Amino acid sequence: MSEIAPPPAEPPAPLGLYAHVPFCASTCDFCAFYQTEPTAEGIRRFLDGVAAEAGLVGWQSPVTTVFWGGGTPGLLPPPDLRRLGETVRARLGGRAVEWTVEITPASATEARLAVLREIGVTRISLGAQSFRPELLEALGRQHSREQIFRAYDRIRAAGFPSVNVDLMFALPGQDEAAWQADLGEALALAPDHLSTYCLTFEEDTKLWVKLSQGKVRLDPALEANLYEATWARLEAAGYAQYEISNFARPGHACRHNLDTWRMHEWIGLGPSAASQHAGWRGQNPSDLDRWLAGVAQGERMGEERVALTPALLVEDALVFGLRMNAGVDLPDVRRRFPGAPWPAVQAAVERLVDGELAEESGGILQLTPRGRLLADAVGVELLGVFTSPAAGRGSGEPG
Amino acid sequence: MDVSLTRNFCIIAHVDHGKTTLSDRLLEYTNTVQMRVMTDQHLDSMDLERERGITIKSHPVTMTYRAKDGKDYKLNLMDTPGHVDFSYEVSRSLAACEGAVLLIDAGQGVEAQTVANAHLAFAQKLKVIPVINKIDLPSANLELCTRQLEDILTIPAEEAILASGKSGIGIVDILEAVVQRVPPPRWAEYPQARILVFDSLYDAYRGCIAYVRVFSGTIKAHDMMMLMSTGQKAEVKEVGVFTPKMEKCASLGAGDVGYIVSSIKTPSEVKTGDTITIAARPATEMLPGYKEVRPMVFCGLYPLESDDYEKLKAGLGRLQLNDAAFVYSSESSIALGFGFRCGFLGLLHMEIIQERIRREHDVDIISTYPSVIYHIVKQGGEQIEVDNPVNMPDPGTILEIREPTIRASIIIPNDSMGDMLALIMEKRGVCDHTTTLDMNRVMLSAVLPLNEILVDFNDRLKSVTHGYGSMDYELGDYVPSDLVKMDILINGDPVDAFACIVHREKAEGKGRQLCEKLAEIIPPQMFKVAIQAAIGGKVIARDNVREMRKDVTAKCYGGDISRKRKLLDKQKEGKKKMKQIGKVSIPPDAFIQVLKN
Ligand SMILES: Nc1nc2c(ncn2[C@@H]2O[C@H](COP(=O)(O)OP(=O)(O)OP(=O)(O)O)[C@@H](O)[C@H]2O)c(=O)[nH]1
Ligand code: SF4
Ligand SMILES: [Mg+2]
Numbered sequence A: 001m002s003e004i005a006p007p008p009a010e011p012p013a014p015l016g017l018y019a020h021v022p023f024c025a026s027t028c029d030f031c032a033f034y035q036t037e038p039t040a041e042g043i044r045r046f047l048d049g050v051a052a053e054a055g056l057v058g059w060q061s062p063v064t065t066v067f068w069g070g071g072t073p074g075l076l077p078p079p080d081l082r083r084l085g086e087t088v089r090a091r092l093g094g095r096a097v098e099w100t101v102e103i104t105p106a107s108a109t110e111a112r113l114a115v116l117r118e119i120g121v122t123r124i125s126l127g128a129q130s131f132r133p134e135l136l137e138a139l140g141r142q143h144s145r146e147q148i149f150r151a152y153d154r155i156r157a158a159g160f161p162s163v164n165v166d167l168m169f170a171l172p173g174q175d176e177a178a179w180q181a182d183l184g185e186a187l188a189l190a191p192d193h194l195s196t197y198c199l200t201f202e203e204d205t206k207l208w209v210k211l212s213q214g215k216v217r218l219d220p221a222l223e224a225n226l227y228e229a230t231w232a233r234l235e236a237a238g239y240a241q242y243e244i245s246n247f248a249r250p251g252h253a254c255r256h257n258l259d260t261w262r263m264h265e266w267i268g269l270g271p272s273a274a275s276q277h278a279g280w281r282g283q284n285p286s287d288l289d290r291w292l293a294g295v296a297q298g299e300r301m302g303e304e305r306v307a308l309t310p311a312l313l314v315e316d317a318l319v320f321g322l323r324m325n326a327g328v329d330l331p332d333v334r335r336r337f338p339g340a341p342w343p344a345v346q347a348a349v350e351r352l353v354d355g356e357l358a359e360e361s362g363g364i365l366q367l368t369p370r371g372r373l374l375a376d377a378v379g380v381e382l383l384g385v386f387t388s389p390a391a392g393r394g395s396g397e398p399g
Numbered sequence B: 001m002d003v004s005l006t007r008n009f010c011i012i013a014h015v016d017h018g019k020t021t022l023s024d025r026l027l028e029y030t031n032t033v034q035m036r037v038m039t040d041q042h043l044d045s046m047d048l049e050r051e052r053g054i055t056i057k058s059h060p061v062t063m064t065y066r067a068k069d070g071k072d073y074k075l076n077l078m079d080t081p082g083h084v085d086f087s088y089e090v091s092r093s094l095a096a097c098e099g100a101v102l103l104i105d106a107g108q109g110v111e112a113q114t115v116a117n118a119h120l121a122f123a124q125k126l127k128v129i130p131v132i133n134k135i136d137l138p139s140a141n142l143e144l145c146t147r148q149l150e151d152i153l154t155i156p157a158e159e160a161i162l163a164s165g166k167s168g169i170g171i172v173d174i175l176e177a178v179v180q181r182v183p184p185p186r187w188a189e190y191p192q193a194r195i196l197v198f199d200s201l202y203d204a205y206r207g208c209i210a211y212v213r214v215f216s217g218t219i220k221a222h223d224m225m226m227l228m229s230t231g232q233k234a235e236v237k238e239v240g241v242f243t244p245k246m247e248k249c250a251s252l253g254a255g256d257v258g259y260i261v262s263s264i265k266t267p268s269e270v271k272t273g274d275t276i277t278i279a280a281r282p283a284t285e286m287l288p289g290y291k292e293v294r295p296m297v298f299c300g301l302y303p304l305e306s307d308d309y310e311k312l313k314a315g316l317g318r319l320q321l322n323d324a325a326f327v328y329s330s331e332s333s334i335a336l337g338f339g340f341r342c343g344f345l346g347l348l349h350m351e352i353i354q355e356r357i358r359r360e361h362d363v364d365i366i367s368t369y370p371s372v373i374y375h376i377v378k379q380g381g382e383q384i385e386v387d388n389p390v391n392m393p394d395p396g397t398i399l400e401i402r403e404p405t406i407r408a409s410i411i412i413p414n415d416s417m418g419d420m421l422a423l424i425m426e427k428r429g430v431c432d433h434t435t436t437l438d439m440n441r442v443m444l445s446a447v448l449p450l451n452e453i454l455v456d457f458n459d460r461l462k463s464v465t466h467g468y469g470s471m472d473y474e475l476g477d478y479v480p481s482d483l484v485k486m487d488i489l490i491n492g493d494p495v496d497a498f499a500c501i502v503h504r505e506k507a508e509g510k511g512r513q514l515c516e517k518l519a520e521i522i523p524p525q526m527f528k529v530a531i532q533a534a535i536g537g538k539v540i541a542r543d544n545v546r547e548m549r550k551d552v553t554a555k556c557y558g559g560d561i562s563r564k565r566k567l568l569d570k571q572k573e574g575k576k577k578m579k580q581i582g583k584v585s586i587p588p589d590a591f592i593q594v595l596k597n
Helices: A040-056 A078-089 A110-119 A133-139 A145-158 A176-189 A206-212 A220-236 A255-261 A288-296 A310-319 A330-336 A342-354 A369-373 A375-382 B019-029 B047-052 B084-095 B112-123 B142-153 B171-181 B306-321 B347-360 B414-426 B457-464 B504-521 B558-576 B588-596
Strands: A015-021 A065-070 A098-103 A123-129 A162-169 A193-198 A240-243 A246-248 A265-269 A274-277 A280-283 A303-307 A358-361 A364-367 B006-013 B059-066 B072-079 B099-105 B127-133 B194-203 B207-216 B224-227 B233-242 B246-249 B257-262 B275-278 B297-303 B327-333 B337-344 B365-367 B374-378 B383-386 B398-413 B430-436 B441-449 B470-480 B483-490 B500-503 B530-535 B538-544 B579-581 B584-586
Touching: A015 A078, A015 A255, A015 B558, A040 A078, A040 A265, A040 A288, A065 A255, A078 A110, A098 A255, A110 A145, A123 A133, A123 A145, A123 A193, A145 A162, A162 A176, A176 A193, A176 A220, A193 A220, A220 A240, A220 A369, A240 A255, A255 A265, A255 B558, A265 B558, A274 B558, A280 B558, A303 B558, A310 A330, A310 A342, A310 A375, A310 B558, A330 A342, A342 A358, A342 A375, A364 A369, A369 A375, A375 B558, B006 B019, B006 B084, B006 B112, B006 B171, B019 B059, B019 B072, B019 B099, B019 B171, B047 B347, B059 B233, B059 B257, B072 B171, B084 B112, B084 B194, B084 B347, B084 B470, B099 B112, B099 B142, B099 B171, B112 B127, B112 B142, B112 B398, B112 B470, B127 B142, B127 B171, B297 B306, B297 B327, B297 B347, B306 B327, B306 B337, B306 B347, B337 B347, B347 B365, B365 B588, B398 B414, B414 B430, B414 B441, B414 B457, B441 B470, B457 B470, B483 B504, B500 B504, B504 B530, B504 B538, B504 B588
Parallel strands: A015 A065, A015 A265, A065 A098, A098 A123, A123 A162, A162 A193, B006 B072, B006 B099, B099 B127
Antiparallel strands: A193 A246, A240 A246, A265 A274, A274 A280, A280 A303, A358 A364, B059 B072, B194 B207, B194 B275, B207 B257, B224 B233, B224 B275, B233 B246, B233 B257, B297 B337, B297 B365, B327 B337, B374 B383, B374 B398, B398 B441, B398 B470, B430 B441, B483 B500, B483 B530, B530 B538, B579 B584
């Protein structure tokens, strides 16, 4: 299979489709995603639910990118994968530009991979996290180092055009040498894409409990060093950073995520899935039963519901868009959201540039490497500049 | 009224020489307080006194003692504070007595307040009974103490009584000496009633309660009394004595110490040092009063939570009711919000008021650096007083700045002489006189700027003398001085709470120290933040706040956007609570941390 087809010159607004498969074999210590135990009955209800929910969406344009996350989509038995695939395929205008499925090393069987390949999946994301047995153990992962290699070989053998490997760093007990060793092993596999995630302590996870009990400690200085070391090493190895945690060989950046960060629309299906569509942003209930009950009544994305205003979208296009190395195309954002309070935007931009956290050239605003390490602080700086009552006045109704 | 069986005396000494402990023994021996309810340092009844183990206010108590001559004497005792900040309490107590028991800690010998308080007693022509206390201590040096008595205080050694408040030694000797050596109450024969107000207390239910010593005449409930300084009349509601609790009695007569509750509610109307007389037959000459105590040290007090402003205001008001030496007025600061400028007698007084606000009024507060009152002569001769550096006029308009000095008496061991002189010099002082007290000790007399002893002088004194040095001081003259106002700027914006008036030669050192401290305490910032110390726009020291190293979430996909926004929003809210100095947001407690040390 060749490279992913380049987007057309003047593309219609992209539309993403995200499906959340809420099943995991066990719960990893760091994980805060919604997931539950996979039972045959649960899976059946889930698949019925996704089909029903898809029926509720007012599809106005064909889906351009697909992403199956979780949970562990790769845990579904091959026939169920096929069924979920059918639901998705019905919404594609032909073929997806990109279709990603997350797989864990333990579930990457040849039969599953064959089905995925067949239904049109283009990209596999392999949740390796680490190659060190003691770190995998510490994360509560259910796979071995050997399973990673075997899974990777099978994925490659199945011929997917693009393969990502997920890694985590700043794990308890992992020093820089250990992280470099993991990076080295991942690079030796020569994936098309690498995601390297600094360990985040999410509330309600086992790790969070350990942190609050003082059993593990945060070390932002070490984390910063690991970030910088990662960026340098992957750059040298031919992987261009395109977002805080994402690196790709040319042509392999994840389109689906790029579109999200640019505040394009996407439709999320499944429990806990978020959508940004038709003037609203919202999320499905993080519970299989409640989600199903909602869908049965014709309801979706009913939680955390906010109307999409130009001001909100500009703000998010900046807050989240700046996480990308390509930065934010200010004139483009302005064209898309003309109602936003531009003087306030410009003032915020100047503050960041003055503080050497960002650079602007030819309308493109990009974070400096230091700004990238402080992307959250930058976000706080930008937040509310547009959506505060004062700034947002006259910025228009939900678009 | 027969006053021959009454004796009024106080116990005076250097801080911690055992006044209150000895009082305990006297109360016990005379059965004034039942053993059953007796507590250590019984007269230190305020929480803060008990906690700190020091006396802050003078405490009166009336005891009955059957002397060896077989007669029952009424003894009015006043326990006084030893700390220099409260020497005005000692003066007031002395004015209500005919005698003073002067304690000397046998292990420490004569110290600065021993000398100062003895001189106050001599000046009031009181009979002084020297007592060498704590003789139970293994380190007791009786020979040294008696020699010091003679050499330093010119009190004949044979007058000294040996005692231990702790072990109960010498109690009867002291009581007998009070009966025999202290003269009966003075001026009892004066034809009209004259009653000295030596303290007052505000009670929420009863209004102002005056603590009094009756010199002549009697006073009882329903009498019409008159305050001689103002001519204000009021009806007496109740009189009583201290046992040491307030205990109502029928009347107070010549020589008695007790309290008067009247129809006057406002404490400021009953001035300490005033003379009360009976309105129907008023006296014409007042008793000698006190010179009014004036606050010498000022600082800003701010609530940590701005919502507590009203609570703080009410608390200060209530404290002032019982403490005329404490003054306050409202002020505001960019860094700290709305608060109060407060004046105190000294640092300990300041500390105590702050603690009482925190404790009794449950308000968390922060104080700015202490300052003194500067006299500023402006071009054209106008003179103004400034107790807050922020109010310093433009330097171009100033002809001269004058600062208050103190005259200090410092008693130190001989071998600390070099270090002590160096310390005095460092603090811009001049030592103009030294007296050899004995083989081991000298007394230095020095003039120092008050502003220099505010912060750490006492600690430094203790440290260079290994704990053996002590100091007493009185306010001296105002002298011209080369002072400047130093501003602290954060990214170019002045932070008023840190402005201070310093001697030009010390500005750079102090500026550097402040900048360093702020740079260390302000949490890492995302923007570059410069901290500068400047005099009139000229930067004399600078530092940088640490830069934030990492603040980024690793994962941020479609489903995370709402959650992420919430987290950022929360951070943003947190930021709003911070003090905004220009572009820089600083947690309020960062200033507090710096101000704390
Ligand atoms: N060994 C010994 N210690 C004593 C004696 N009297 C008092 N102390 C101790 O000395 C310390 C100070 O005693 P206080 O009675 O509070 O002294 P004070 O003079 O009232 O102190 P201020 O009121 O703060 O000036 C306490 O720790 C007492 O226990 C004594 O006779 N012998
Ligand atoms: S990290 Fe992935 S596999 Fe582990 S519990 Fe979370 S969703 Fe499941
Ligand atoms: Mg005492």
